[in-house]
Amino acid sequence: MKKTLAATALAAFTALPMAASADGEVNIYSYRQAYLLEPLLEAFNKETGIEANVVFAKKGLAERLEREGRNSPADVVMTVDISRINELVERDLVQGVESEILNQNIPENLRHPEGKWYALTTRGRLIFASKDRVEEGEITTYEQLADDKWKGRICTRSGKHPYNIALFSSMIAHHGEAETEKWLQGVKENLARKPQGGDRDQIKAIAEGVCDLSIGNSYYYGNMLQDENQREIAEQVRLVFPNAEGRGTHVNISGISLTRSAPNRENAIKLMEFLSSEKAQQVYAEANTEYPANPDVAPSGIVTEWGSINPDDLSLQEIANHREAAVKMVDRVDYDGE
Template sequence: MKLRNIILGSALAASTFMPAAASASGDVNIYSYRQAYLLEPLLDAFTEKTGIDANVVFAKKGLAERLAREGENSPADLVLTTDISRLNELVERGLTQSVVTDTLNDNIPSSLRHSEGLWYGLTTRARLIFASNERVEEGAITTYEELADERWDDRICTRSGKHPYNIALFSSMIAHHGVEEAEQWLEGLKDNLARKPQGGDRDQIKAIAAGECDLSIGNSYYYGKMLQDENQKAIANQVHLVFPNADDRGTHVNVSGMAMTQSAPNRDNAVKLMNYLASEEAQSIYARVNFEYPANPAVAPSELVSGWGTLNRDDLPLETIADYREEAVKMVDRVRYDN
C-alpha cells in the first residue's frame, strides 16, 4: 500500500504529497487529525479489500484552515478528526458535504452522526472520573454533578477547561441543565480544584498517584494506554474508574469521526472508505488499536475495555451538544476556570 504520511507543523506548509489539481484517480485522499499509526492497519485492510490506495496528510491542527484556503482545488476527499468540536467546525465553515448510505445509517447510531450526513462518528471515548484507590471508596462519587460537592474541596485535578474534551463535557452539562445551573456547577468544580488546570488526561492520573489530588476527569482510552505501558502501568493501577451518571442519563462520550470534504475529487472511493470504516471489520480493528468503544453497536470493545464494565452512553445527540460549544467556552471564561 502507498500509505504516505507527512507530519506537518502548525503552519501547515504548502508542500503536500498530492497533486495541486484535484483530479479524480484510483486513490482516496485524507486529511487527518488522527495519528498515522492508528490509521495504518485500517487503511491497509481497506486497500487489500478494494485495491484503492489511501493517502494521508496528518496534522495536529489547522486542517480546516487548509481546506478553506484550497477551496474547490483541494485534493482532500475525507477529513478524519479526534473530537466533535473539529467536526462541528468543518460543518460551520461549509467545508463538508452530505453523504447518506444504508451502511452508514445502519451501523452508526443516530446520536453519533449528523442529522444530514455531514459527519459520522467512528469511535467513542467515555469522559470518566478517575478516583484514588486509597482515598476514595468505590461508590463515593457516581455523577458529574457531584464533582461540585464541597466534600471534594481541594481534591480534584483536571486539564485546561478550554481543552475540546472538557468543552464537550461542559456543553453536555448545558444541554442537560441549562446555562445558569451548568455555570453554578462549573464554579463548584473550579472551587474544588487542588491545583491550576494543567497537563493532559494522563497527567491527572499521575497527580492522583502522587497524592496531589484524589479525583480527575479523563478519556477512557488514556487509561488503557497507561495500562499497556510498562512505565505507567503501576500508576494507572492506583486509580479506579467511575462511569458517571451510569444509572440515569448515561456517561458523556466524545467521538473520533469522519466527514467528506465539499470538493472531494474522488467521491466514489471516499464513500467506499466511509462505508468500510463503519463496518464490523474496521470497527473491530479500531477497538483493538486504541482502547476506544466502537461506534457500531454490533461490535464489542476490546477484552481490556470490556473488563472495565458496561458503558451506558448518554444518548443526547452530539450534534445537539456541539450547538452549545460556544456558550461553554464563554462559561469557562466567566468563571475563570483556568485561573
C-alpha cells in the same frame, strides 16, 4: 497501503504533492496519527483495490482546506472531538452523504442529521479516583464533583480544552445554563490546583497525592496501562463511569467527513462505509482503546476489562450547539484562574 505519508514528514504541511484526481485513490486529511489508520487502510486496499494517501497534522486542517478551496486534493477529514468536527460544518468545508450503509451502522445520535459527519469510535469522559483515598461508590455522577466534600481534591486540564467543553456542553443540554454554571463554579472551588497539563497528567497527580479525583478520556487510561513506563501510575486509580445508573456517561467521538471538494467522491464514500463496518470497527477501536461507534460491534481488548459503559444517548450535534455557551461560561467562572 503504499502511499501513507509519515506523520513527522507532514507535521508542518511540507510540500508533498497529493494527486487531486487519480483512479483508485482516496486522499485523507487526518488529525488521527497515521499508525492508528495503517491497518485499516491496508485492509481497505485489499478489499477494494483503492489506495489511501494520508496527510497527518496536529492542527490547522480546517485552515488548509479553506486555503485550498475547490482545488483541495482532500476527499475526507478524520478528526477527534465533536467541536473540531462541527468546525468543519460551520466553515462549510464538508458535504452531506446519503448512505444507507452508514445510517445502518452508525446510530442517529452519533452522526450529523444531514450526513456531514459520522462517528467512528467513542470514548467516555470518565472520573478517575484514587484507589487509596476514595472509596468505591463514593462518587458516581458528574454532578457530585461540585459537592463540598471534594474541596481541594480535584485536578483537571484546562476548562477550555475541547474535551472539557464538550462535557460542559452536555451538562448545559441536560440542566440548562444557570444550573450548569452553578455546578461549574462548584467544581472550580474544589480544584486542588490551577488547571494544567493533559488527561494523563491528572492521573499522575492522583498517584503523587496532589488530588484524589480527576476527569479524563477513557482511552488515555487504556494507553497508560499498555505503556510499561506508565502502567504503575495508572493502576493507582479506579475508573468511574459517571451517571451510568441514570442518563449515561458522556461520550465524545472520533469521526469522518466528506470534504466539499472531494475529487474522489465515490472512493471516499466507500472508505467511510468500510470504516463503519463491523470488521473495521473492531480493529479501529482496539488500536486506541476506544469503543466502536457501530452498536453491533462489542468492545475488545483491554476495554472489555473495564465493564460495560452506558453511554449518554444525547445527540453529539446538540452538544456541539452548546459549545459557545460553554466557552463563555468557563470565562465567567474564571475556571482556569488561580
